[in-house]
Amino acid sequence: MTRLDGKVALITGATGGIGTATADLFAEEGARLVLTDRDGAALEELATRLASSGADVLPVRLDVSSAEDWSAAVEAVRERFGVLHVLVTLAGVVDWPGIEGTTEEGWDRVIAVNQKGTWLAMRAVMPLLRASGNGSVVTTSSVLGLVGSGAAAAYQASKGAVRLLTKTAAVEYATQGVRVNSVHPGVVATPMIQEILDEQGDQQPDIVRTPMRRAALPHEIAPAYLFLASDESSYVTGSELVVDGGLTAH
């Protein structure tokens, strides 16, 4: 339970399904946490719960697509911990329409949060990660960053972008002590898509196409972030961890 002992980790989108599971797991493994989210109330609730079980937590309300919010967040991290070893980007939004159904507003929002937000996060914290001498960035792409689905045009574009942003950052920072990798979840039973899963159950087409014939639980995704955040993955950079129950093995 000490895989992240001595490390400070910042997690965006911390109150989401995978975010909460990841924050819980990182706390169990000894990390000090900077938790960010746009939803201030949910963030306070999560931070209070983790702190009551002994974790050292700094909650920072933050819109990942705002450069100003990032400046303030980094300042808060410097003040509280003075150091940062891990960045996990989990903040994300989804917009389901395809090419013709997607509105400019929908497109811009998804690209702003998922794509620009990932870059802004990296840009903001890289100085701290480099200074740590042993940094790790774990981004969130998706199976929809790997293959086409025929829908969710903006989401697919943003997740494909995150995949290659991750790889180029890996190459850029490889000799500066920061590893950068992406996680690609398949169907996960998070609040974001639970409604759809509830409606369609086992017949949901992506579940049918998943060789393991089920959605993942958030706590099955969190260990992928832990592995990439920890020193166990010391030779892994620019890599993609696909956690999809076999969906893209087809």
Place this chain on the structure above:
Amino acid sequence: MSEPHDGLEGAVALVTGASRGVGRATVAWLRARGARVVASDLRPEVRELAEPDAVACLVGDVADEETAVRSVALAGERFGRLDILVNNAGRTVNKPLTETTVRDWDGLMGVNARGAFLHAREAFRAMRARGEGGAIVNVGSYTCTVALPEGSAYSASKGALAQLTKVIALEGGPHGIRANVVAPGVVETDLLDDIRDDSRAYLRSFAGAHPLGRVAQPAEIAEVIGFLASPRSSFMTGAVVAADGGFTAA
């Protein structure tokens, strides 16, 4: 450093090519977490790993059907089950296409592709019959996804291994049998000791080809294998996981 969190206490693993390098590091990783191991290798030195009630050793050529049958049977006889297969045994040949002989090709495909197939088939049968799932981890190479000159047989064998892994994932999904492949870059092992006097220096000369600026140590690859073998990756199947210091990101 026993870590019950990995959920491997009492699990039974078969590791091929176990006498040295990544295989030996994998056996050590599994033992540190309380797993029991059948260690197989062509080299009789594998017997050095034997531990009463914990490590059973077997000398054999992975390309022989009989070795696969005997190895899986040994796991059943000695430990009553098989939860994990690590297809690690591998060979390499570095020659231009025009110099590659049928003997080179058959020998290499026999170990790297047929050996993995035979062991996966036997392990799959045992895991399916027991009905509690299992994890198959194949040790590939960055040549699972990219090609190198003067490695026609090697790259072809690792490409075959990657596709084999995905098919096992598709067929194994409904049975809870997961299959993934680790794709390392250059690892400082004794793989080439038999064919070059300067093998370590030769391997280290590839450091610059990896963005991290160094080659991997066997223990770093064993960590990735261990992650894929453990319940921490319970929703991962059919994935190719690069552990190549950024080689394929660039």
